[in-house]
Amino acid sequence: MKADLRAAGVRDLGRQGPPRASDRASLRRSNLGLVLRLLRDAGPRPRTQIADETGLPKATITNLVAELVEHGLVREGEAERHGSVGRPGRTVEIDGRTICGIGVEINVDYLSLIAFDLRSDVIAERHTPLDARGSEPDAVLDRMAEAIGETCDALRARGVHPVAVTIAAPGVIGMDTGVVSYASNIGWRDVAVVDGLRTRLGPKAPPLRLENDAKLGAIAEYLVAATSDIHDLIYVTGETGVGGGIISDGRLLRGSAGFAGEIGHMPLDPGGQPCACGRQGCWETMVGLAALLRLAAAPDDPVHDTTVDLEHRLAELRRRADAGDPATRAALDRIADGLALGLALLADVLNPRAIVLGGYFAHFGDHLVDRVRGELSARVMAHEAGRCEVMLSTLGFSAAARGGAYMALDSVYQDPSGVSAVSGV
Amino acid sequence: MKADLRAAGVRDLGRQGPPRASDRASLRRSNLGLVLRLLRDAGPRPRTQIADETGLPKATITNLVAELVEHGLVREGEAERHGSVGRPGRTVEIDGRTICGIGVEINVDYLSLIAFDLRSDVIAERHTPLDARGSEPDAVLDRMAEAIGETCDALRARGVHPVAVTIAAPGVIGMDTGVVSYASNIGWRDVAVVDGLRTRLGPKAPPLRLENDAKLGAIAEYLVAATSDIHDLIYVTGETGVGGGIISDGRLLRGSAGFAGEIGHMPLDPGGQPCACGRQGCWETMVGLAALLRLAAAPDDPVHDTTVDLEHRLAELRRRADAGDPATRAALDRIADGLALGLALLADVLNPRAIVLGGYFAHFGDHLVDRVRGELSARVMAHEAGRCEVMLSTLGFSAAARGGAYMALDSVYQDPSGVSAVSGV
Numbered sequence: 001m002k003a004d005l006r007a008a009g010v011r012d013l014g015r016q017g018p019p020r021a022s023d024r025a026s027l028r029r030s031n032l033g034l035v036l037r038l039l040r041d042a043g044p045r046p047r048t049q050i051a052d053e054t055g056l057p058k059a060t061i062t063n064l065v066a067e068l069v070e071h072g073l074v075r076e077g078e079a080e081r082h083g084s085v086g087r088p089g090r091t092v093e094i095d096g097r098t099i100c101g102i103g104v105e106i107n108v109d110y111l112s113l114i115a116f117d118l119r120s121d122v123i124a125e126r127h128t129p130l131d132a133r134g135s136e137p138d139a140v141l142d143r144m145a146e147a148i149g150e151t152c153d154a155l156r157a158r159g160v161h162p163v164a165v166t167i168a169a170p171g172v173i174g175m176d177t178g179v180v181s182y183a184s185n186i187g188w189r190d191v192a193v194v195d196g197l198r199t200r201l202g203p204k205a206p207p208l209r210l211e212n213d214a215k216l217g218a219i220a221e222y223l224v225a226a227t228s229d230i231h232d233l234i235y236v237t238g239e240t241g242v243g244g245g246i247i248s249d250g251r252l253l254r255g256s257a258g259f260a261g262e263i264g265h266m267p268l269d270p271g272g273q274p275c276a277c278g279r280q281g282c283w284e285t286m287v288g289l290a291a292l293l294r295l296a297a298a299p300d301d302p303v304h305d306t307t308v309d310l311e312h313r314l315a316e317l318r319r320r321a322d323a324g325d326p327a328t329r330a331a332l333d334r335i336a337d338g339l340a341l342g343l344a345l346l347a348d349v350l351n352p353r354a355i356v357l358g359g360y361f362a363h364f365g366d367h368l369v370d371r372v373r374g375e376l377s378a379r380v381m382a383h384e385a386g387r388c389e390v391m392l393s394t395l396g397f398s399a400a401a402r403g404g405a406y407m408a409l410d411s412v413y414q415d416p417s418g419v420s421a422v423s424g425v
Numbered sequence: 426m427k428a429d430l431r432a433a434g435v436r437d438l439g440r441q442g443p444p445r446a447s448d449r450a451s452l453r454r455s456n457l458g459l460v461l462r463l464l465r466d467a468g469p470r471p472r473t474q475i476a477d478e479t480g481l482p483k484a485t486i487t488n489l490v491a492e493l494v495e496h497g498l499v500r501e502g503e504a505e506r507h508g509s510v511g512r513p514g515r516t517v518e519i520d521g522r523t524i525c526g527i528g529v530e531i532n533v534d535y536l537s538l539i540a541f542d543l544r545s546d547v548i549a550e551r552h553t554p555l556d557a558r559g560s561e562p563d564a565v566l567d568r569m570a571e572a573i574g575e576t577c578d579a580l581r582a583r584g585v586h587p588v589a590v591t592i593a594a595p596g597v598i599g600m601d602t603g604v605v606s607y608a609s610n611i612g613w614r615d616v617a618v619v620d621g622l623r624t625r626l627g628p629k630a631p632p633l634r635l636e637n638d639a640k641l642g643a644i645a646e647y648l649v650a651a652t653s654d655i656h657d658l659i660y661v662t663g664e665t666g667v668g669g670g671i672i673s674d675g676r677l678l679r680g681s682a683g684f685a686g687e688i689g690h691m692p693l694d695p696g697g698q699p700c701a702c703g704r705q706g707c708w709e710t711m712v713g714l715a716a717l718l719r720l721a722a723a724p725d726d727p728v729h730d731t732t733v734d735l736e737h738r739l740a741e742l743r744r745r746a747d748a749g750d751p752a753t754r755a756a757l758d759r760i761a762d763g764l765a766l767g768l769a770l771l772a773d774v775l776n777p778r779a780i781v782l783g784g785y786f787a788h789f790g791d792h793l794v795d796r797v798r799g800e801l802s803a804r805v806m807a808h809e810a811g812r813c814e815v816m817l818s819t820l821g822f823s824a825a826a827r828g829g830a831y832m833a834l835d836s837v838y839q840d841p842s843g844v845s846a847v848s849g850v
Binding site for chain 2: 027030031052055056057172181182230231232244246248249251253254255256257258259260261262263265266267268269270277341345346348349350351352353381382383386387388
C-alpha cells in the first residue's frame, strides 16, 4: 500500500520552503530579494555575516550587494571590527531613499494616503474627509486619482520614485481583477478601481494594486506587534461594517482567492436585526456602529441626526460614557458582550496571540476592553483564552494606508532588480 | 515621523523567509534538510539540478548528498542524460527504508496505528476497537503503550528504526506539555498522555509527541488534495464532537499555542441544545452524531440503543436513508443545513479552496453534499463561495494516524543529521 505523500504539489509543512528558482536570472533576483529582506528583518550587518546567514558564498554576496548599491537600495556604512582579528567589515544597510511605496485608503468618510521610503520613513501623508457613500464611484475615483497624481508628482520632483500604489478598500475585493465586488458600507458593487485609476492617471502611474482595508490594517498592526514577538494576530475594525485581517505565523492569511477575513457576517444572532447584506443577525448588526447608536440612544436622540458629522456624534457618546451615563454604559456593555461572542469564536478557530481592536472599538476601547477580556477568557475553549491578549489599535485612521504602503514596497523586496527597470532616478 | 517596520521580529510577509542559520553546524543541518525536503516535494533529480534549485554550490551538494546517503536517507539511482551534451548525472532520490514515523490515534471507540517509512510506504498498520469512554485513562494508555511497544519491537526486528511517534487525540491538547487538557467525548481532563506513555514504554521508546486528531487528519487530507494543487483547505470531521484542522497556504495553522481549529463550539444556535462543554447551542449540538440520532429517530427507536455498537446503528440509518425513508432524509437535510451554516462562516473567515468532510459526514456524504454545496454557495459572501469546493474524505478511520506518521518523520526533514545519533541500525 502506497501513500502518495511526495506528490508534486505538497508544500513544506515546516517553516522554510526550498527556493524554487528555475534559471540563473531568476535565481539572482531571488538572491537579491533574500539579502534585502534579511537587512530589513534583521537590521544592518556586515557582508561576511550576510554570507553566513544566507548560506551564499562571500563572492556572491559581494556581487549582490554591489548590485543593490547600484540600484540605490542599500548602502555600506561604517567599518566594524569583528572579534579581535581579521579585516574590519563595513555594515550593509537598507537605503532606498529614492524609492517609495504608497498606500491609499478609501473609506465611508475619508481618503487617507501615506508614502514610505524603503527605510520605512513616512515621506508623504494626507487625510481628506470624503463622503464616499453619498458620491458616485466615479467621483470618488476622481478624488483618489487626484491625490495619487499630486503626490507622485511632488515626490518625483524631490527625486523619489513611487514603485507601486496599494489601494485599500472595504468589502469584498478581487485582488487579481482590481475590482471592488461588493462594499455595502460605501454602496459599491463591481467598481473597477484599478482600471478606473489607471485610465485617470495615464501611463506615468506606478503599478496599482487593490487590497481589502482590514487586511492591510492587520499588516500595519503586525509591524507593531512583531516588536513584542507576536506573530499570530487578528485585527478587527469596527466601523459601519466590521472587518478583519488575520496574520498567522507571520503571514497575512488571504485564503485561496484573497477573500479571507470576512468576519462581519458571522450568523451569531439568528432572527436579529436586518443586515446590509440582506440577511438578519450578522455579527456586524450586533457590534457595528449602527448597533452602538441604536443601543445607546432613543430614536429621537440627537446622536441619530445624520446631518451632523459622525465624528461629532461619536464624541458626544464618548462624553456621555466618560460621565458615567447609565444608558451609554449599558450600550457599551452590550457591544462588549457581542464583541466577545464573535472574538471567542475566532480565537477558538485561529488561536491568535493577540486580537487588536481598531476603528470605533479603539475609540471606545477603555470602556470595552476589560469586559471583552473577561468574557473572552470565559468563552474560549482553551485555558486562559489560549493566551490571547486583547489590545487596542494605536494607529488610528492611518492603519490601512500604512499597510498599503508597506505592501507596495513588497515588489522591491521580492525582486529588487525590477527597480532600475522602472526607476528614472 | 518614523514607522518602525524593520523591527527585529517582523517575519517576511512574502513566501520565502531568509534562512536563519546561526553557525556552520546549524547551517549544515539546515542545508541537509533543504535538500531532503526538495527531494520529497519535487521528486528524484540529479545533483546539478539540486544545486541550481537550492542555489548552493555543486561541491556543497555533493557533500550533503554523501552525508544523506551515509545516513541511509537518500540513494543515487540511474544515470540520466540532460539535454544532448554533458556528463550524465545520476538522480538522487529519497530512500529511508530503515527509518519510520508512527502515528497513533485514540478515539471514542478505536485505537488506530500506522507507520510510514521515509518513502511514505505504509510498513505497519493496526486498527483496534476500544471503549475509550467507558475505560479509565490509565487503561487506555496501557493499550496504547502495548500497541506502540509491540509495533516498535516488530519494526526493529526487521531493521527499521522508529524515529518518532505522534499521538492523535481529540479535544484541546497541549502540544508542549503532552497533556490532553479537555476531551469531552472520551471524558478526559488533564491526562498526561506523553508522560504516561513514556513511563510505560521505558527508555527505548522513540520521542513522543501529542497533537490534535483533526489537525493531523487535515495534514493527511492535504497530502491528497495537494496533488490537485489545493493548498488551502479545512478538514471538518463529524463524530460525537466536531473537529477541524486548517491548512493555509500549504501550512498547518496551529495558532500561537497550538489550539487553532476548535470549531465545534461556535455559538450558532443560541438557546439550542445543551452541549458537552456546558453551554447551549454550540455547532456540534446541531451537526454532531447526537444531533443526527436525535433528528432521525423517535426516542424509542432502536438506533438509540447504546448497547448496540454505534457502527451498526449508523449502518441502519444509512440503510433507511438509501431506502428513501422520509424522517431519515429530513434529518440529514437538517444536518446539511446546520453544516452549511458553520462551513459558510469558516469559508468567509478562511476562504479555503476546499472543505473536506470526514467522520460520519463522509459516511453519509452522498446524502449531504449537494445540499451543503447549494447552501454554501448561497451563504458565503464572496461570489461562488470564493471558489470553495466541498469534498468527502476517502481516508476513513486512518486519516489522523496517517497525518501523525507524516508529522513523526518531520524531525528527519528538519534535521536529517539527527538520524545517525538515534538510529542503532
